[in-house]
Amino acid sequence: MSLPTPSAERLAASDDALRSLPGYSNHEPGEKEFAVLDPSTEERIATLPSLSPEEAIAQVAIAHEAGRAWAKTTPRHRSDTLHNAYLVLIANKERLAYVISREMGKTLAEAQGEVQYAADYVRWYADELLRPAGGYRDNPAGGSTILTKRAPVGLALLIAPWNFPMAMITRKIAPAIAAGCASVIKPAGLTPLTTLLTVELLAEAGVPRELMRVVTTTQSSAFSEAVLGDPRVRKISFTGSTGVGSTLMGLAAKNIVKSSMELGGNAPLIVFDDADLERAVEGAILAKLRNGGQSCVAANRIYVQDGIANDFVEAFSKRMSQMVLGHSIAEGVDLGPVINRDAVNNFQRLVDDAVTRGAELRAGGRAAGDAGYFFEATVLDRVPADADIANTEIFGPVAAISRFSTQEEVLQRANDTPFGLAGYVFTENLDRALNVADQLETGLVGINNGVPSNPAAPFGGMKQSGLGREGSHEGLEEYQEIRYYNIARRETR
Numbered sequence: 001m002s003l004p005t006p007s008a009e010r011l012a013a014s015d016d017a018l019r020s021l022p023g024y025s026n027h028e029p030g031e032k033e034f035a036v037l038d039p040s041t042e043e044r045i046a047t048l049p050s051l052s053p054e055e056a057i058a059q060v061a062i063a064h065e066a067g068r069a070w071a072k073t074t075p076r077h078r079s080d081t082l083h084n085a086y087l088v089l090i091a092n093k094e095r096l097a098y099v100i101s102r103e104m105g106k107t108l109a110e111a112q113g114e115v116q117y118a119a120d121y122v123r124w125y126a127d128e129l130l131r132p133a134g135g136y137r138d139n140p141a142g143g144s145t146i147l148t149k150r151a152p153v154g155l156a157l158l159i160a161p162w163n164f165p166m167a168m169i170t171r172k173i174a175p176a177i178a179a180g181c182a183s184v185i186k187p188a189g190l191t192p193l194t195t196l197l198t199v200e201l202l203a204e205a206g207v208p209r210e211l212m213r214v215v216t217t218t219q220s221s222a223f224s225e226a227v228l229g230d231p232r233v234r235k236i237s238f239t240g241s242t243g244v245g246s247t248l249m250g251l252a253a254k255n256i257v258k259s260s261m262e263l264g265g266n267a268p269l270i271v272f273d274d275a276d277l278e279r280a281v282e283g284a285i286l287a288k289l290r291n292g293g294q295s296c297v298a299a300n301r302i303y304v305q306d307g308i309a310n311d312f313v314e315a316f317s318k319r320m321s322q323m324v325l326g327h328s329i330a331e332g333v334d335l336g337p338v339i340n341r342d343a344v345n346n347f348q349r350l351v352d353d354a355v356t357r358g359a360e361l362r363a364g365g366r367a368a369g370d371a372g373y374f375f376e377a378t379v380l381d382r383v384p385a386d387a388d389i390a391n392t393e394i395f396g397p398v399a400a401i402s403r404f405s406t407q408e409e410v411l412q413r414a415n416d417t418p419f420g421l422a423g424y425v426f427t428e429n430l431d432r433a434l435n436v437a438d439q440l441e442t443g444l445v446g447i448n449n450g451v452p453s454n455p456a457a458p459f460g461g462m463k464q465s466g467l468g469r470e471g472s473h474e475g476l477e478e479y480q481e482i483r484y485y486n487i488a489r490r491e492t493r
């Protein structure tokens with residue numbers, strides 16, 4: 001079956017955006033190069049160098065030197081630079097959105113939303129850095145005064161995922177710049193183009209280029225080993241899988257490098273009988289299908305209480321089956337491709353396994369399209385607890401629904417996972433909403449809200465979903481050390 005394709009006008013505009021990338025080329029990759037593909041077509045859209053660990057260390061040296069100077073700049077200067085960067089990013093929204101959509105596969109509308117979300121981190125930190133934390137208190141025993149202030153942690157290694165190729169970069173680099181730190185940035189090999197363009201625009205806005213050194217490479221493990229083994233690196237911020245995060249923490253341990261880890265999720269979304277049906281369905285659609293379900297905070301296990309279950313499944317399945325699948329930049333498309341062929345094969349395996357074990361297929365269920373990595377928006381109802389899909393991070397447009405009868409039962413099931421990033425509760429009863437949110441073992445909870453992420457809020461997980469927070473004031477502190485001065489005092493006359 002052929003899927004909607006973009007107009008010639010949109011295709012040309014997106015090709016222009018790609019060709020405008022710094023040093024753009026698109027030839028058959030040589031030995032030390034790699035190709036970036038468009039997941040809508042599987043066609044090559046760019047060729048990039050794959051840097052060696054030695055070349056990465058050369059970038060560490062440049063960034064380290066630049067960081068020393070940047071740490072001495074005034075908060076006002078850093079704030080003005082970031083405010084200017086926000087304006088430059090927004091002025092280039094369409095260009096950035098085309099690049100995001102072509103290399104990652106989210107729809108153009110979603111890509112535009114990501115540019116705004118990403119730029120909002122820059123604006124938020126531009127303001128926040130002007131309100132430095134710090135304190136003054138008297139020693140309770142007398143004889144001295146205690147003064148605390150914040151200092152930049154030093155050179156940061158930022159490793160970003162492919163699913164939000166711009167927002168996950170700005171969520172790291174904006175607080176790093178705000179705190180006075182330089183960065184070495186490794187974008188995901190699947191989506192490096194957005195990072196290159198974002199950093200180029202930040203440089204145009206006045207952030208020194210030496211402060212943000214991007215390393216594109218296919219040698220991820222050797223890269224991390226070399227860079228984290230360099231004593232000039234004092235900070236790592238990683239977003240990705242729990243397995244890789246754990247390996248990076250092991251490497252960071254050698255030089256006691258301050259670590260922030262945004263790792264895997266397995267978010268429960270709970271709909272109680274007393275929920276507003278329409279609100280719950282729309283919230284669940286957002287929590288499931290935002291970014292094609294390719295998000296650490298995507299609703300992974302949908303639990304619906306017996307009294308509302310039939311109505312919810314009916315309405316939710318209807319909305320899911322209305323989703324128009326097609327090329328990410330095509331007009332009128334609701335759902336683009338997923339990231340690669342392995343993902344498509346994995347969804348098919350999970351759906352087939354669940355159906356074999358007794359789940360009911362209510363929408364979708366199959367790969368689609370003649371080329372590209374497409375999978376239909378899919379709903380499985382009455383998913384049994386032993387199905388693979390009930391015990392894995394799906395990371396795609398497949399919804400796994402099961403039913404429950406009591407609050408106690410659903411809380412036990414929701415928390416029965418080593419992960420704890422996001423959770424969702426839909427109910428019109430405020431007491432229930434807060435009681436359940438308090439008992440969910442997750443770092444963030446959406447209450448009647450399918451998209452809780454916000455630059456002003458602390459994003460991060462409990463248990464094996466990570467360490468530290470991004471966004472908000474807490475996200476700035478991840479790039480800071482606390483300095484404490486003890487000022488001795490004696491009586492004077």
Ligand code: SIN
Binds near residue numbers: 297
């Ligand atoms: C993620 O999936 O890693 C981030 C999602 C978000 O920022 O909302």
